[in-house]
Amino acid sequence: xxxxxxxxxxxxxxxxxxxxxxxxxxxxxxxxxxxxxxxxxxxxxxxxxxxxxxxxxxxxxxxxxxxxxxxxxxxxxxxxxxxxxxxxxxxxxxxxxxxxxxxxxxxxxxxxxxxxxxxxxxxxxxxxxxxxxxxxxxxxxxxxxxxxxxxxxxxxxxxxxxxxxxxx
Numbered sequence: 001x002x003x004x005x006x007x008x009x010x011x012x013x014x015x016x017x018x019x020x021x022x023x024x025x026x027x028x029x030x031x032x033x034x035x036x037x038x039x040x041x042x043x044x045x046x047x048x049x050x051x052x053x054x055x056x057x058x059x060x061x062x063x064x065x066x067x068x069x070x071x072x073x074x075x076x077x078x079x080x081x082x083x084x085x086x087x088x089x090x091x092x093x094x095x096x097x098x099x100x101x102x103x104x105x106x107x108x109x110x111x112x113x114x115x116x117x118x119x120x121x122x123x124x125x126x127x128x129x130x131x132x133x134x135x136x137x138x139x140x141x142x143x144x145x146x147x148x149x150x151x152x153x154x155x156x157x158x159x160x161x162x163x164x165x166x167x168x
Contacts, residue, residue, distance in 0.1 A: 008137075009137050012140060013136060016069070016074060019070040020066075020089075021102055069140070076138075076139035076140075079139075080135055086118070088129075090114050090117065091132075094114065095108045095114050
């Protein structure tokens with residue numbers, strides 16, 4: 001029996017899940033990656049190199065947690081309801097990673113088992129998973145440059161009817 005083909009949302013959510021495991025589930029490999037620059041002379045020398053002690057300003061840079069498609073999914077998850085976020089986490093992280101060692105499983109856990117863990121019927125689990133994936137798909141189709149320039153502006157319902165829909 002062939003496995004289900006992944007769509008673009010699955011690929012983006014798997015990128016988010018990988019980044020989530022790397023940044024939140026595992027112990028950091030070095031302190032600067034997890035907590036940013038150190039607030040001491042050695043930290044200043046590492047950040048500013050030569051002449052670090054003569055500078056009065058601090059070079060503060062923090063590592064990004066999510067990048068690329070993982071960032072788009074993280075933003076979409078932030079706007080979702082709690083149960084949808086939970087289903088996405090269980091579908092892409094809890095189902096695909098061994099949560100004791102945080103290594104990727106050879107084969108994902110069956111969705112029937114994940115639905116039972118959540119206390120849902122399989123059809124309800126599928127419905128919530130598909131709804132969450134639809135929300136992520138919407139976030140992936142938005143043009144971030146247009147959104148940034150339209151900050152503070154609303155869209156009336158008349159304008160909403162002019163938005164072209166993607167073919168199903």
